[in-house]
Amino acid sequence: MKPVKIGICGLGTVAGGTINVLKRNAELISGRAGCAIDIVQVGSRKLKDHVDLAGIDFTTNVLDVASNPEVDIVVELMGGYDTALEVVMTALKNGKHVVTANKALIAVHGNEIIELAQSKNLVVAFEAAVAGGIPIIKAIREGLSANAISSVAGIINGTGNFILTEMREKGRDFADVLKEAQALGYAEADPTFDVEGIDAAHKLTILASVAFGVPLQFDAAYTEGISKLSTVDIEHAGELGYTVKHLGICRLHPEGIELRVHPTLIPSDKLLASVNGVKNAVLVESDAVGQTLYYGAGAGAEATASAVIADLVDVARVINSSAHAAVPELGFKPKHVKALPVLPMEQVSSAYYLRVLAKDRPGVLAKVASILSDKGINIESIMQRESEEHDGVIPMMLVTHVVCESAINSAIAEIESLADISGSVVRIRIEHF
Ligand code: HSE
8 A cells, every 4th residue: 555645734742742653653553554654744833853853854834734745644733723724724725634633723613624624525633632642532433423422521631630639639839730731741832721721621622522413612612720729629629528620521402512611529439530640531421331431641742642643544544445434523424413502501500519708606507508598409518617717707618419500600699798708609510420
């Protein structure tokens, strides 16, 4: 079989990993693909010392790669929106398949990219965009293709999970752990994407689309990060039997989908609760097989390269097969993609952990409980702590049963308006899975 020729745009962490793994495992990769995968050109603004480009043409103009007649597959590993979009659209217009690790690009511009690719009978593959090395897109689109999937929930930002784990286990400072995650190459160029949940929302948007066969709707995702999480809530949650994780959750309803990223309490005995460090995990709930859990490295050079190369192998097989046998990008043939909207958070139901700072006097707890009961909110447990830090004010932690977000919002507003309550109520959603 003729070698498949690829051009790589970008020369950062993931590109370096991809070039190294393609060279190191060249023989076994070609055995799986049915042909050699040759890197003919790399485009990047700058050369990087850590990558050996011997025998590979180098250009500082990434658009050269997208229009290079030698190239069969353009591998977009630059990240970002603008230039990446131009490269991908140019590559498709020039009849090239595309492999990308760019979750932001797919989450935001995926619909137009996929439409162009499908109109030209080309493949756009983005396994590396979600959960690094975990083959979750392949698992959902292919391994679970018999199933009606009802929900997907995951720890899909390694940096955030690394920070939460270090804070919980070692009491380390948020900023200090973030710096380490950046040095290790886990964090995004703009780390607010990690700590404010934007990166997780990009990935969740893609997961929801492949799980439910709906268009990509990043703008409608609810996004709440970990930057405002306080260590006291992580400790109190632990005492109540929960672990705080930053989760992306999507759930299918007849009238729309939930699409939300936020800190979440999970019962500490659930497997997801013990996913620590930079590791990612995705829990899929589906009708035939039930729950399946996918765990592994969610970031890092070679872990992400593993997913990039798996896509290259798939596309190489398509190029070398007589029929166009590619799996549809969103798992469903275009006419079966459903235009379901994302539901507003007010319509989402969840259990809640609430932390209320109350004056230490008789009847305050009764007033809080009565507000909750008036709204039909059932309390599962209450914990009260003495606090030396707040003069005459004590923290009360309440765990509720499942309730609609609109009810908890209105209860919180009433609780905050009580004269005996100080400051804002801390609210973290709980999922029992
Ligand atoms: N910044 C991302 C993370 C990298 O920490 O998970 C992988 O997408």
